[in-house]
Amino acid sequence: DQQVKQNSPSLSVQEGRISILNCDYTNSMFDYFLWYKKYPAEGPTFLISISSIKDKNEDGRFTVFLNKSAKHLSLHIVPSQPGDSAVYFCAASDYGGSQGNLIFGKGTKLSVKP
Amino acid sequence: EPEVTQTPSHQVTQMGQEVILRCVPISNHLYFYWYRQILGQKVEFLVSFYNNEISEKSEIFDDQFSVERPDGSNFTLKIRSTKLEDSAMYFCASSMGQNYGYTFGSGTRLTVV
Numbered sequence: 001d002q003q004v005k006q007n008s009p010s011l012s013v014q015e016g017r018i019s020i021l022n023c024d025y026t027n028s029m030f031d032y033f034l035w036y037k038k039y040p041a042e043g044p045t046f047l048i049s050i051s052s053i054k055d056k057n058e059d060g061r062f063t064v065f066l067n068k069s070a071k072h073l074s075l076h077i078v079p080s081q082p083g084d085s086a087v088y089f090c091a092a093s094d095y096g097g098s099q100g101n102l103i104f105g106k107g108t109k110l111s112v113k114p
Numbered sequence: 115e116p117e118v119t120q121t122p123s124h125q126v127t128q129m130g131q132e133v134i135l136r137c138v139p140i141s142n143h144l145y146f147y148w149y150r151q152i153l154g155q156k157v158e159f160l161v162s163f164y165n166n167e168i169s170e171k172s173e174i175f176d177d178q179f180s181v182e183r184p185d186g187s188n189f190t191l192k193i194r195s196t197k198l199e200d201s202a203m204y205f206c207a208s209s210m211g212q213n214y215g216y217t218f219g220s221g222t223r224l225t226v227v
Contacts, residue, residue, distance in 0.1 A: 034215055043118070043205050043218030044157065089157060101147070101170050102216065104157040 003027045004092050006105035015114050019077040023090030023105055026071065030092040034102065035064060035075045038087045047088075048075070080112045116140040120206050120219035127196055127226055135191040135222045137206030146189045147207040147216065148181065150174070157205065163189065196226045 005024045013019045021035075031052040036044035050057040050064045050073070057064050063076045077084055087109045091102040119138040127133050139146050148160040161171040161181055168181065180192045189208075193200055203223050207216040 036218075041220070043120075043207075043220050044216075046215030046217065049215055091157075101159045101162050101172075102149075103159065104149075106156040 002105075003030075004090055004103050004105040006088075006090055006108050008108050009106070010109040010111070012111045012113065013080045015082055015112055016079045019075075019080045019084065019110055019112065021075040021077075021088050021090075021108050021110065023073050023075075024071055025073075025092050027092070027094065027103075028071070029094040030103075032093045033064070033066060033073050034091045034093075035062075036089040036091060036104075037084075038089060038107070044089055077110075080110075082112045082114050085110055085112050116217070118206055118208055118217050118219035120204075120222050122222060123220065124223045125225070127224070129198055129226055130195050133193050133196055133224065135193075135204050135206075135224070137189045137191070137219055138187055139189055139206065139208030140217055141187070143208035143210050143217070145169075145209040145211060146181075146183070147209070148191045149205045149207060149218075150202040151205065151221075152199075152202040160191070160204075193224075196224075198226050200224060201226045 003026050034049040035047040038044045048059050048062045048064050050066050055066050066073045087107040089107045090105040093102050121136045146163040149157050151157045159172050161175045162169045178194045182190050203221040205221045206219045209216045
């Protein structure tokens with residue numbers, strides 16, 4: 001039962017262009033969403049988060065959009081840089097009902113080409 | 115920047131042996147977690163720990179698994195009798211609390227042979 005789905009296993013983008021990573025979820029109780037970036041042989045690194053009371057959160061080149069009615073969120077990276085090449089995980093939690101245990105998607109491998 | 119430290123980085127063990135994976139969370143964090151990632155699969159929640167006790171655990175976290183915070187700084191995951199399918203990257207994470215992102219360690223690659 002995949003509560004958090006990242007349907008694109010990989011994405012290739014040219015440097016300077018926008019990268020859009022998508023994530024869908026099924027559990028309507030989720031109220032907090034996070035994006036993590038992971039390089040090989042390292043742990044996931046927190047990137048950006050969004051609460052369900054918002055529909056957009058921006059931090060520098062990274063913007064997360066949340067569409068609650070569609071149970072969909074996306075991460076936009078503008079402009080994309082070669083150093084952004086990594087696996088990106090979407091994660092969700094129902095903080096109201098738990099200690100914040102995260103449910104992760106399978107990840108999308110982003111390759112940014114110079 | 116504060117880090118979550120995990121040791122060892124790689125552990126090879128024989129099936130049926132006990133292993134202990136060690137983590138030093140960030141000192142002022144209150145919530146501690148173990149996750150694992152089997153090669154090619156998603157990161158899976160194992161257990162959360164708060165106020166010196168398990169607060170939640172997944173179906174994966176059966177009687178073979180246990181966690182401890184023996185001395186106020188270390189946070190350990192013990193697997194009593196390892197199986198081949200326990201081979202995975204095990205990530206420790208800590209957090210200040212709700213609405214804070216987690217900080218993950220670099221992981222321990224466990225290989226059961």
